[in-house]
Amino acid sequence: MTTRSGSARYEGFGKDGKGHVSTQSGVLADQYYGFGTRFENEKGTNPEELLAAAHASCFTMALSFALARAGYSEGTLETDAKVTLDKDGDGFTITRSALSLKAKVPGISADEFEELAAGAKAGCPVSKLFKAEITLEHQLEN
Numbered sequence: 457m458t459t460r461s462g463s464a465r466y467e468g469f470g471k472d473g474k475g476h477v478s479t480q481s482g483v484l485a486d487q488y489y490g491f492g493t494r495f496e497n498e499k500g501t502n503p504e505e506l507l508a509a510a511h512a513s514c515f516t517m518a519l520s521f522a523l524a525r526a527g528y529s530e531g532t533l534e535t536d537a538k539v540t541l542d543k544d545g546d547g548f549t550i551t552r553s554a555l556s557l558k559a560k561v562p563g564i565s566a567d568e569f570e571e572l573a574a575g576a577k578a579g580c581p582v583s584k585l586f587k588a589e590i591t592l593e594h595q596l597e598n
Contacts, residue, residue, distance in 0.1 A: 464489075477501065504539040504550065511553050511582045512537035515592075519576035523561060526572060531561035540588075550588050557594040569596050 462484075466475040476486040484501075492498030512535040519533055540552040555577065561569060577583055577592050 477506070504541050507550070507582075508537040508539040508553070511539070511580070511586070512555065514582035515555055515576055515580045516557075518580040519557075519559075519573055522572045522576050522579075523564075526564075526568070528561055528564060531559065531564075534558045550586065552589045552591070553583075553586055555590065555592045557592065558597070559594060560597045562598060564596070564598070566596055570594075 493500035494502035
């Protein structure tokens with residue numbers, strides 16, 4: 457079992473509050489977030505952006521391992537994730553995570569690639585965590 461941690465601090469409340477988020481590794485250390493970074497275009501991060509990065513990196517690693525198990529040893533995978541936050545009554549709900557993949561895997565057929573990508577999407581722990589719609593669009597270059 458592996459456990460990783462992150463932390464958040466929020467000073468003040470509501471729109472006027474100021475938050476900071478950190479990760480155990482220190483890659484994020486007191487990174488600013490708040491209402492403006494989440495709902496406007498203020499510089500900083502927000503939970504949905506962090507979830508999108510987590511989903512993209514988890515899926516990409518899962519596909520990388522699936523390709524290695526299938527005998528492929530070189531290539532490139534680039535994944536973007538877009539997490540959608542929609543109004544839900546008095547609150548909000550994450551309704552979608554859309555993965556967009558560009559891949560270069562020499563020698564793989566489109567059918568085999570699609571099968572491996574679908575399996576990676578289904579098996580990715582972050583995909584399993586989401587209750588949202590998860591879509592995968594991909595582009596394969598040989």
